[in-house]
Amino acid sequence: MATLNDDYLKYPKRSYGMDHDRYKWTMLQNRKTIQWPEGNKIALWVNVGLQFFPLNQKGIPFKVPGGMTKPYPDLRHYSLRDYGNRVGLYRFLKAFDKYNITPTFAINTRLAERLPYVLGTIKERGDEIICHGYDMDKLHYGGQDIAKETDLVKRSVDGLRDLSGQAVTGWISPAKNESENTPDILAANGIQYFCDWVNDDMPYDFKTKNGNLTAMPLPTELDDYFIINNNLHSAQDWAEQVEDAFDFLVKESETMGGRILGLNIHPWVLGQPHRIQYLERVLERLGSQTEVWSTSGSAIAAAWKDQQ
Amino acid sequence: MKEDPGYYDYWPYENRPKIEWPNGAKVAFWVAPNIEFYELNPPDNPFRKPWPQPTPALPGYTSRDWGNRVGHVRQMELLDKYSIRGSISLSTALCDHHPEIIELCKERNWEFFSHGIYNTRYTYGMTEGQEREMIKDSIETIYKHTGQKCAGYLAPALSHSENTLDLFAEVGTELFGDEAGFYSCDLFHDDQPTPIHLKSGKRFVSIPYSLEMNDTIAYLVQKITPRRYGKELMDNFDRLYAEGDESGTIMCIPTHNYQVTNAHRIKAYEEALEYITGHSDVWVTTGKEIAQYFLDNHYDVALADIELKKQKYGNA
Numbered sequence: 001m002a003t004l005n006d007d008y009l010k011y012p013k014r015s016y017g018m019d020h021d022r023y024k025w026t027m028l029q030n031r032k033t034i035q036w037p038e039g040n041k042i043a044l045w046v047n048v049g050l051q052f053f054p055l056n057q058k059g060i061p062f063k064v065p066g067g068m069t070k071p072y073p074d075l076r077h078y079s080l081r082d083y084g085n086r087v088g089l090y091r092f093l094k095a096f097d098k099y100n101i102t103p104t105f106a107i108n109t110r111l112a113e114r115l116p117y118v119l120g121t122i123k124e125r126g127d128e129i130i131c132h133g134y135d136m137d138k139l140h141y142g143g144q145d146i147a148k149e150t151d152l153v154k155r156s157v158d159g160l161r162d163l164s165g166q167a168v169t170g171w172i173s174p175a176k177n178e179s180e181n182t183p184d185i186l187a188a189n190g191i192q193y194f195c196d197w198v199n200d201d202m203p204y205d206f207k208t209k210n211g212n213l214t215a216m217p218l219p220t221e222l223d224d225y226f227i228i229n230n231n232l233h234s235a236q237d238w239a240e241q242v243e244d245a246f247d248f249l250v251k252e253s254e255t256m257g258g259r260i261l262g263l264n265i266h267p268w269v270l271g272q273p274h275r276i277q278y279l280e281r282v283l284e285r286l287g288s289q290t291e292v293w294s295t296s297g298s299a300i301a302a303a304w305k306d307q308q
Numbered sequence: 309m310k311e312d313p314g315y316y317d318y319w320p321y322e323n324r325p326k327i328e329w330p331n332g333a334k335v336a337f338w339v340a341p342n343i344e345f346y347e348l349n350p351p352d353n354p355f356r357k358p359w360p361q362p363t364p365a366l367p368g369y370t371s372r373d374w375g376n377r378v379g380h381v382r383q384m385e386l387l388d389k390y391s392i393r394g395s396i397s398l399s400t401a402l403c404d405h406h407p408e409i410i411e412l413c414k415e416r417n418w419e420f421f422s423h424g425i426y427n428t429r430y431t432y433g434m435t436e437g438q439e440r441e442m443i444k445d446s447i448e449t450i451y452k453h454t455g456q457k458c459a460g461y462l463a464p465a466l467s468h469s470e471n472t473l474d475l476f477a478e479v480g481t482e483l484f485g486d487e488a489g490f491y492s493c494d495l496f497h498d499d500q501p502t503p504i505h506l507k508s509g510k511r512f513v514s515i516p517y518s519l520e521m522n523d524t525i526a527y528l529v530q531k532i533t534p535r536r537y538g539k540e541l542m543d544n545f546d547r548l549y550a551e552g553d554e555s556g557t558i559m560c561i562p563t564h565n566y567q568v569t570n571a572h573r574i575k576a577y578e579e580a581l582e583y584i585t586g587h588s589d590v591w592v593t594t595g596k597e598i599a600q601y602f603l604d605n606h607y608d609v610a611l612a613d614i615e616l617k618k619q620k621y622g623n624a
Contacts, residue, residue, distance in 0.1 A: 002354045004433040009442055011425065013347070014401045018373075020348050027408060029381040061362055142362030178366055196366055199373035201571070220367065221570050231531040241534060245572035252382075252571075261571075 022183070023206050023215070033257025034202065034307055040293035041253040042246065043300045044286055045262045046103045047195075047218055048092060049172075050118065052111040053081045053136045061143075064136045064175045066225055066266075081268050085111065085118055088271015093121070095280050099287035104128045104297045106172050106264075109159040110135035119163055128296035130170030131160050131191075137174070144179040153185045170297050172196065176220065184209040193301040195262075201249075202260060203304040214301045218262040224269040235275035242282050250291065260300060261286070315473060315495065315504045316514065317614050318623035325609045327500060327556035329601070333591035334552025335545070336598045337584060340493070340517060340562045341383055342397040342462075343413075344427040345405055346372040355432035356467065372427075375566030376402075380409050382569040386578055388416070390585045395595040397423040397462045397493070397562070400446040403453040410453055419594040420456050421493075422446040422476070424464025431467040439469055444479045447488060457484040459596040462493040462517065477510045486511070491599035493517035499548060499557050501602040503611050511607060513599050516558045520544070523561075523568040523577075538576030545584045552589070558598060559584070 013019035036043050055078045057068040066081070068074040096103050105122050107129055112119045122129060133140070134156040140149060161168045169192040173182065176196040186194055187210035195218040197206070206215040220226050222245060227238045242263065249259040263282075270279045286292055329336050348369050350358045359365030387394055396413055398420050403410050413420070424431075424446055431439055447458045461476040473492050480489015492504065495514045502514045519525055521544055526537045541561060548557040561580075568577045585592060602610075617623070 002433055003435055004353070004438065006438070008351055008353070008429065008434070009438055009445075011401060014404050014425075016407070017405060018348075019345075019405070025406065026377070027381060028378045030408075062360070142364055176366055177361055178364060180364055197370045197373075198367070199370040199377055201374075201378050219570070220371070222572055231527075231533075233531075233533050237533045237535075241572035244534065244575045245570070248571045248574055 021207065023204055026204075028201055029256065031202070032307070034304055036258040036293050036303060038293070039291075041250050041258060041291040042289075042293065043258060043260045043303070044101070044292050044294045045218070045260060045297055045300055046096070046101055046283075046294070047172075047262065047264045047297060048089075048103050048105050049132060049264060049266045050085060050089070050105055050107045050111055051081065051132065051136050051266065051268075052108045052114065053078060054110075057137045059137070060139065061141045062139070064139060066229065067136055084266055084268025084271050085115060088267030088276075089118065091271050091276045092265075092267050092279070093125075095276070095283055099280070099283040100294065101283050101287055102127065102294045102296060104130060104170070106130045106132040106170070107160065108132050108135045108174075109156045109163075112160055112163045123164060123166075128170070128298055129160065129164045129166050129168060130172065130297060131157050131168050132172050133174040134159075135174070139175060140173045140178050140182045142179055144181075146179075146181050146185075149179055149181060150185050153182075153189050157189050157191065169193065170195070170216075170301075172218070183213055187211050187213050193297065195297075203301060205308075214305060216262070216297060216301055217260055218264050220264070222262070223264040225266055228269055228275075235270065235278040238270075239278040239282050243285065246286060310470065312624065313470070316497065316502045317618050319498075319502070319614050319617065321499070324500070324555060325606070325613050326554070327602070327606055329556040329591045331591070332589060334556060334589045335548050336556060336558045336591045336593055337545075338395055338558070338560050338593055338595055338598060339387060339392050340395045340397050340560055340595060341380075341387075342423060342562065342564045343380065343402055343409060344372060344375070344397075344399040344423065344564070345402045347426050347428040350426065350428035353430045353432055356430050356465075358428040371566050375564060375569070376406055376409065379565030379569035381412070382574060383563065383565055384412060384416070386569075386574065386581065390581045392581065392585065392592055393418050393594055395419040395421060395460070397421060398450065399423055399425065399427050399464070400449040401425050403449050407453070414454055419460075419596050420450050420454050420458065421460035421462065421595060422450060422458050423462045427465050430465055431463055431469050431472060434469060436469075436471050436475070439471060440475050440479060443476050444483070447479060447483055451483075457488040459488055459599060460491045460493060460515070461489070466494065468494060473504060473512070474507050477506050477512050478508055481508070481510060490603065491515045491595060493595065499551075500555070501558070501599065501606070501610075503607055503614065511603055513602055513607065515595050515599050516560055517562055517595075518560045521559070521561050523563045527567050527573070534573040534576040537573070538580045541577075541580035542583050545580075549587060549589070560595075
């Protein structure tokens with residue numbers, strides 16, 4: 001049996017706080033309470049991922065969750081993802097309008113390039129657009145060449161700004177994966193908030209070489225893809241989990257200040273005919289509550305920042 | 309490598325000497341929150357990769373960090389509400405990183421037992437000397453920060469060697485005599501305590517900790533829904549409570565703050581805690597108290613019964 005070098009029992013970072021210097025160690029319960037506008041308890045952030053999964057996926061350094069899994073050409077996965085942008089999206093939009101929900105759209109820049117109709121529809125609605133990377137196969141990852149990653153971020157962010165006419169200040173990496181440099185590069189390119197670190201239920205200051213980013217809580221654990229395709233739960237189970245989360249957060253907000261319910265959803269998952277009713281059920285319930293502030297990612301980030 | 313770890317003899321779950329818990333309780337119930345620190349950039353181990361992605365592996369690292377930043381206090385408030393003292397399975401480096409959490413547990417007189425230094429440093433590949441040093445460091449760290457003499461062990465990330473249980477017991481004795489190093493949570497073969505054979509002959513027991521009721525197994529491996537998990541906890545309890553009429557049983561809920569206290573899961577967990585602690589004949593206790601009680605009251609009788617059956621039936 002191979003043995004380990006004695007360095008394996010050395011712990012150079014074993015001291016107060018985190019084992020890196022990106023943010024301060026604090027417990028949520030010890031922080032200043034946040035008040036949302038008009039006394040709302042819950043800021044509801046419905047974040048819709050509009051994604052392009054290329055058929056010729058490279059999978060560097062890993063296959064993106066939700067991507068192609070079969071030998072080329074994996075038509076079943078390619079076309080089922082595309083279903084979301086052709087069909088599911090329009091079911092989503094109807095539901096948002098019916099239940100007075102303000103969505104935010106996280107868009108792969110390649111998708112915006114390929115589908116002007118989709119981008120035009122979102123632009124016309126005036127919903128916030130944030131950048132979800134270039135496409136689902138252009139991962140950001142540890143060890144990535146910094147010059148190449150910088151180009152990738154620029155191409156993604158600048159491209160989406162040009163096409164959308166919006167400032168595009170928010171970011172989600174494909175697979176919420178990053179390199180050691182990603183936050184520094186994002187901050188240098190005008191990104192103000194990002195959603196890759198799922199380590200909190202409220203925003204916090206994230207240090208970069210180019211000023212702070214706001215880390216925003218968008219839990220993977222409530223993501224429709226994670227619950228339905230990874231955990232293999234039903235859409236009804238997804239709805240129940242969201243409702244249980246909402247009830248708990250409302251209760252917690254009574255003593256601890258405003259809370260955020262972040263729902264990351266995808267039209268190719270919840271936009272299916274047999275699932276859409278469960279999204280509608282959730283939106284109906286949340287949209288009818290008096291203590292819910294349905295708003296965009298940047299509005300939540302700004303309200304938090306104003307109170308720091 | 310051995311065919312059988314050799315820690316215990318076959319001991320059928322019928323006709324055992326009756327276990328009587330304090331005050332006639334049928335079930336000894338304990339909750340073991342794992343309070344862990346996972347490193348962002350741990351050293352390589354040839355036998356197990358800490359993270360699936362290249363460093364920084366955000367999905368795994370950040371969700372564990374959530375447990376310490378958000379989840380811990382949520383679970384603590386819940387256990388307070390149902391008068392449950394946690395038995396902490398502790399990544400002992402957390403005493404250095406997050407002393408605030410340790411203080412909150414100390415104030416509540418919770419038990420701390422060793423779960424290694426970090427949950428990203430595996431026992432695989434350690435020499436006997438290295439494993440001994442790691443275990444000693446963990447027991448000393450608990451004593452230094454909490455004043456407790458560590459009674460129990462759950463190997464970091466459930467990574468073991470053939471020596472793990474012996475080394476833990478021996479280091480416990482070396483530091484604090486019989487007051488430390490006398491129970492293990494690493495074995496899942498029974499619903500009652502088992503005397504364990506050690507090279508030193510030390511009186512030492514395995515306490516049921518339950519992989520099946522472990523929230524991380526339920527949520528990350530079995531991928532069940534929160535409401536299903538709550539139901540399984542109650543079903544598990546119902547059976548152990550009924551069987552506890554005949555001889556005392558043990559139910560453990562091992563938890564992780566990054567799983568069970570998520571906003572969408574905590575309600576199902578609370579319902580189970582309310583249900584279980586709402587029964588009259590439940591001894592709500594800690595791992596160490598169960599182990600100590602068994603050693604003081606039932607260990608010798610159990611040992612004699614095991615020996616008798618071994619002689620009679622010739623089981624391994």
